[in-house]
Amino acid sequence: KLFFTDYGIAAKVERCDMDGMNRTWIVNTKIEQPTALALDLINKYVYWVDIYLDSVEVVDYQGRKRHTIIKGKQIRHLCGLAVFENYLYTVNSDNLSILRINRYNGTDLQSLAGLDNAKEIRVYQKRMQAAVRSHACEADPNGLPGGCSHICLLSSNYKARTCRCRTGFILGSDGRSCK
Numbered sequence: 796k797l798f799f800t801d802y803g804i805a806a807k808v809e810r811c812d813m814d815g816m817n818r819t820w821i822v823n824t825k826i827e828q829p830t831a832l833a834l835d836l837i838n839k840y841v842y843w844v845d846i847y848l849d850s851v852e853v854v855d856y857q858g859r860k861r862h863t864i865i866k867g868k869q870i871r872h873l874c875g876l877a878v879f880e881n882y883l884y885t886v887n888s889d890n891l892s893i894l895r896i897n898r899y900n901g902t903d904l905q906s907l908a909g910l911d912n913a914k915e916i917r918v919y920q921k922r923m924q925a926a927v928r929s930h931a932c933e934a935d936p937n938g939l940p941g942g943c944s945h946i947c948l949l950s951s952n953y954k955a956r957t958c959r960c961r962t963g964f965i966l967g968s969d970g971r972s973c974k
Contacts, residue, residue, distance in 0.1 A: 796856070798841055800829035808832065808843055810856065814948035814957035821858035831876035831885065835898075842883060842898070844873045851876070851883065851896065865901030870894070875915040886913045931956035944972045 798810045798821075808822040808829055822829075827847035834841055839856045842864070850866040851873070864883065872889035882903075883896045891910045897903040931954050932940050932947035941947035943958035950957050960966050960973035967974050 798832060798834060800832050800843060802826075802828045802830075808841060808854070808858075810841075812949070812951050814950050814959070816957070817951060821856070822852075822854055822861065831874060833876040833878045833883065835878050842876060842878055844870075844876050844885065846871075846873065851885075851901070853898075863901075864898060865896055865904070869904060870896075875913070877916045877918040879918040879920060884916050884918060886910070886916050888914065928953060930954070939971075942971050 796810050797813055798808070800808050805823060806826045806829060807820050808826070809818060809820050811818040821841060822843075827845055829843045830846050831844040832841065833843075840853050841856065842851060842853045844851050848866070849868065849871050851864040851870060852861060853864055854861040870887075872887055873885045873894070874888045875886045877884045878898060881897060881899065883898045885894050885896070886892070887894055887906075891913065893907045893910065893916065895903070895905045895907050930949060932949055934940055935942045941956045941958065943956070945961050945964065946959040948957045948959060949955070958966060958971050964973035966972075
């Protein structure tokens with residue numbers, strides 16, 4: 796799945812399959828400017844920062860169990876969001892510091908380090924890397940990803956895929972080759 800935020804005409808947090816199909820709103824009420832987003836892949840939670848409401852909130856992948864982690868002036872100007880173990884990590888663009896927030900109750904707000912310039916934050920840890928299993932976009936005997944001549948996108952599960960073409964090409968009637 797692909798998770799993303801949008802604060803155009805109607806602010807929302809959404810998800811879709813990797814090929815763009817099955818687009819679903821997860822959150823579309825009491826939300827104004829969702830900017831940063833982070834996933835808890837193990838427990839299947841979506842965290843986001845709303846810079847207009849000065850809040851960090853969370854829901855499960857279906858949009859249920861919503862609650863506010865932290866709200867208020869102390870978290871103004873946040874950009875970027877990452878989750879690791881018991882904490883959320885974010886960048887305060889006002890004073891260019893990395894903040895750590897307890898993701899269960901919003902306590903233990905702590906400034907960890909100052910930065911010269913940052914707009915995003917990521918946590919890389921071996922345990923967070925999913926084991927790769929056989930999937931529909933693996934190279935076929937001819938070396939084509941999922942049998943697609945240009946681009947292979949996973950669909951609703953790891954066994955399904957959709958072929959797409961690079962700009963200027965059209966997908967052929969076989970659903971695999973680009974012309």
